[in-house]
Amino acid sequence: MELDRDHIHQLMNEKVMGVISETDEQHLQNALKEYPELQAELDKLELEYTSWLDQPAIKQINSEAAFALIEDELIRRKQLRKKRWITYSALSVAATVVLLIFFVYPLFINQSGRSSSVPKLTFNRTLQLQLSNGEIIDLSTKQNSITLNSGTQLNNTNKALTYTINGNTASEEQVNNLWIPPGMDYHIKLSDGTLVFLNSATSLKFPFNFTGNTREITVDGEAYLQVAKDPNRPFILHTRNGSVHVLGTTFNVNTYDSGTVRVSLVDGAVSFESADKKTILRPGQAITYIETEGATVSALNENELLWIRGRYKLDNIPMKEITKVLPRWYGVQVVIDNQEIAEKRFTGTILKSEPIQEFLDAIKLTTGAESYYKNGVLHIH
Incomplete structure (x- = not known):
């Protein structure tokens, strides 16, 4: 098969983080058999991920x-x-x-x-997905495979949501709303391959399929993202107080506090755009934007990713x-x-x-x- 290195690298990321689907796992294994040299890259990625988890700031109290x-x-x-x-x-x-x-x-x-x-309780305790047509799916009770009326197939397993869209909805970009209740965290793989890790009391607005010249989602709460590379379609994450523009990167965004956004960049490059200013971050940097005070750039605090x-x-x-x-x-x-x-x-x-x-x-x-x-x-x- 023809090797798409960007896609294979994305699948490797999913594998080491434990969120790869069975279909993608098989595709990755086939690629490893056909291109044995990829195994060294996978081994290196697994070592880097393990090393990151073992950092004193993350592993130890x-x-x-x-x-x-x-x-x-x-x-x-x-x-x-x-x-x-x-x-x-x-x-x-x-x-x-x-x-x-x-x-x-x-x-x-x-x-x-x-x-x-x-x-x-002061929050909705149900993990739920509200579709663009208003239908609500209780993901707390509905596990494994779920078929929507549109034909889209959802897979809800291991605290992660993946989906396959059918031909009728592939050309549509209608916004769904995923809600993560207190005490939980959850993962979702978007149609472009982007991985989104969602913290407690967080909502994510996203389409099943990105159809335009950009890929746009909205987060209210906290999320950690590994954005799939696509130079022709910038990825834009909207918050109540600004937006994050990326091509392919890994970062964390926190909007819990009213009037405040904090973006922490792990890898790649992003720009944070508020109403009056655009700031570009480098890996290891974080920006805190407070509506009444403006933006401040500082070093990334690894505790934020715990x-x-x-x-x-x-x-x-x-x-x-x-x-x-x-x-x-x-x-x-x-x-x-x-x-x-x-x-x-x-x-x-x-x-x-x-x-x-x-x-x-x-x-x-x-x-x-x-x-x-x-x-x-x-x-x-």
């Missing part, structure tokens, strides 16, 4: 000793746990130790006179910042009643694997803050 202490304590707690709602024993570690915080589903403090019921591995790094931030993070990662409204607590600083890492109670215990350990639920709202004081 602040200290191996702290990690070991807290991990041992979590194992001990699991062995003692006889039922889901329990009171956890205190963790005897100095207040300066780094926190290791996990997530599965919320477990709640049961205090006298205070609600211990499941809090009222969410791809299901982590959120809190690095010496005021407690009040968790009122932004927890609604996205746990789907619950958070209020800090005590201003002194709100200004206290701490460092930690949230993982999407165990209860919110672990986080509340760790906050109490390091700041002395108590917490309780009332009318579906988590109060910290």
Whole structure:
């Protein structure tokens, strides 16, 4: 077969990141058999990806000793746990130790006179795809192959969505809306081969097929993209406060904070365009655009990319910042009643694997803050 190196390189990226489809996997294997020299390129790519995941800023928390202490304590707690709602024993570690915080589903403090019921969620908890015609598909319940009325075939497996469009819709560019609920992350492969990794509480507007001279999508939340190269059709990512223009690159975009956009460039080149200015980034740079202040370029902080591995790094931030993070990662409204607590600083890492109670215990350990639920709202004081 004729070798399309750009396409094969894209398939290699998908393979090492674990999101390649069965059809593309077979195509890649056929190419490797016909062109054995490609195996060295694949091996190199796998090594680079593994090395990236093993970087200290990504793999480790602040200290191996702290990690070991807290991990041992979590194992001990699991062995003692006889039922889901329990009171956890205190963790005897100095207040300066780094926190290791996990997530599965919320477990709640049961205090006298205070609600211990499941809090009222502030987000839609369903992973769903709203088609351009208004039809809503619940991807939380519909797994594997899904055939749409248009004939388009969806494949919803392993927290990833791929699709094959039929001849009737191949010439159409109608916008769909994909919503990722709190506590989840999800991948999608667009029709041009671009990979989009979506963080919690994020929406993506995209067409099943790019038909014009540009490839345009819209992100509200946070996404990490590996854009397929196509010099003839620039890729444009729209946000509420500006747009990112690329030809082929890897970058992260965060629009969680109202009036703010942050773009972090891993590889390639992008330009960020606001209403009054265009800024070109180089690999390893990030730009923060604040609607009332303009744009600032800085070095990329690798902690920003940890969410791809299901982590959120809190690095010496005021407690009040968790009122932004927890609604996205746990789907619950958070209020800090005590201003002194709100200004206290701490460092930690949230993982999407165990209860919110672990986080509340760790906050109490390091700041002395108590917490309780009332009318579906988590109060910290």
